[in-house]
Amino acid sequence: MRGDGREFEKNFVSQALQNTYWLRETIEEVAAEETWIHPLVVFTDAFVPYLEPIKGVRVMNKRFLIETLTKRASEPGSSVLWTYAELLQKRLQG
Known part of the structure; x- marks a missing residue:
């Protein structure tokens, strides 16, 4: 990937x-x-x-962020994580 013709x-x-790997492991530890x-970048x-x-990894500009998140939120299983939101928040905040 390049920005303005230069390497990032x-x-x-x-x-x-x-x-992503770190977050997936953390969620699996907390939520089983x-x-x-x-x-996304x-x-x-x-x-x-x-x-x-x-x-x-999907790379996009901010114009497509809401549409992408909305589409992903409707996938089966997406709502399961909300039941663990408080535990995940405590774990991520240390």
Whole structure:
């Protein structure tokens, strides 16, 4: 991925994947549920053409964020995590 024709300082896709694995493990420890996490990298102030996911990470601009989250929220199993929201919050805040 490149920004303004230059390489980014960080590899956003790699960072998103690492965070996804960590979050999935944390959720599974707290909820005892296997979860699928769909990582997103969202650029708030940049044009991002439509791209196929890169290593499973969707890259987009903020214009498509609400639509994407709404679509994902209606998938089967999405509501299960809300029953563990308080436990997850405590765990994530340490």
